[in-house]
Amino acid sequence: FKSGERLAASWVLGLPDEGKIILYVGNLLPIKNPLLLARAQGLLAKAMDTKPHLVRIGTGSQEDAVRARSEAQGSGEHLRLVGKIIGEVAQYIRAADVLSIPSDNEGVPNVAFEAMGCGLPIVATKVGGIPELFIGELVQKGDQQAMAEALTRVLSTPQGREPIASHARQ
Secondary structure, three states: OOOOOHHHHHHHHOOOOOOOEEEEEOOOOHHHOHHHHHHHHHHHHHHOOOOOEEEEEEOOOOHHHHHHHHHHOOOHHHEEEEEOOOOOHHHHHHHOOEEEEOOOOOOOOHHHHHHHHOOOOEEEEOOOOHHHHOOOEEEOOOOHHHHHHHHHHHHHOOOOOHHHHHHHHO
16 A cells, blocks of 8 residues: 555546545445535535545445435436445545545544555544554534534545655654
8 A cells, every 4th residue: 555646546546637535445334424425515515616536445335325315316327336445545546536424433543554655645534543653634423514624625626645654654
């Protein structure tokens, strides 16, 4: 997990090269609160000039609810449910503009370390071991407005990836 060219990674994965990409990596289970991110994506679509793309890696009981929520708020065409993968996570991280971890409960998620290794900004809920891991945007669990605002700040302010990757190496 190291930095790489964002557009090249997007091309390899068949992701759009226009617009921002929010990445979620994890099980689509209630404890991970994937619906919080789906609701935040709807708020983001209203706040930004172009609707951000939401790429979700993982499977679980809330997959249909996530899809239905995205369709209902008019962002279904900007949702990609990738399913379970093993070898391409680093490539998806390089292709993304931000990683979101909207969990209601979490230990120390490996994906946060992986994202930081690639220099990817993270917006996460302030639960479990997450606050101790990284410098990034933290929001209270369950707060879709705060999640949307934090994602808007990160997506609207281009950041260099090297400071994040350097922090991760330490």
